Amino acid sequence: MKLTATENGLLIPKELLGENQEFEIIQENGKIIITSIKQTSSIWDLGSNPVECDVTDGAINHDRYLYNPLTEIKASLTELKDS
Numbered sequence: 001m002k003l004t005a006t007e008n009g010l011l012i013p014k015e016l017l018g019e020n021q022e023f024e025i026i027q028e029n030g031k032i033i034i035t036s037i038k039q040t041s042s043i044w045d046l047g048s049n050p051v052e053c054d055v056t057d058g059a060i061n062h063d064r065y066l067y068n069p070l071t072e073i074k075a076s077l078t079e080l081k082d083s
Contacts, residue, residue, distance in 0.1 A: 001013075001016075017036075018036070020038070021034065021039075022036070022039075023036050024036075024037055
């Protein structure tokens with residue numbers, strides 16, 4: 001791809017930049033090097049962009065998550081032992 005500089009500089013197409021927002025420009029040995037500065041993820045960023053769902057409260061069976069099959073097996077074994 002060839003680009004032509006204007007009096008304001010050089011316009012780099014967005015598709016070449018990707019999702020990055022910050023870049024570092026270095027000039028060395030007659031070359032211009034543009035590198036993206038990656039944002040480091042932090043645990044403090046968790047939950048800052050939650051996923052939205054169209055699930056209503058009644059659609060989830062909360063008891064399923066509370067069910068512990070080992071507790072049920074132990075109770076059954078105790079009943080057999082006692083009888």
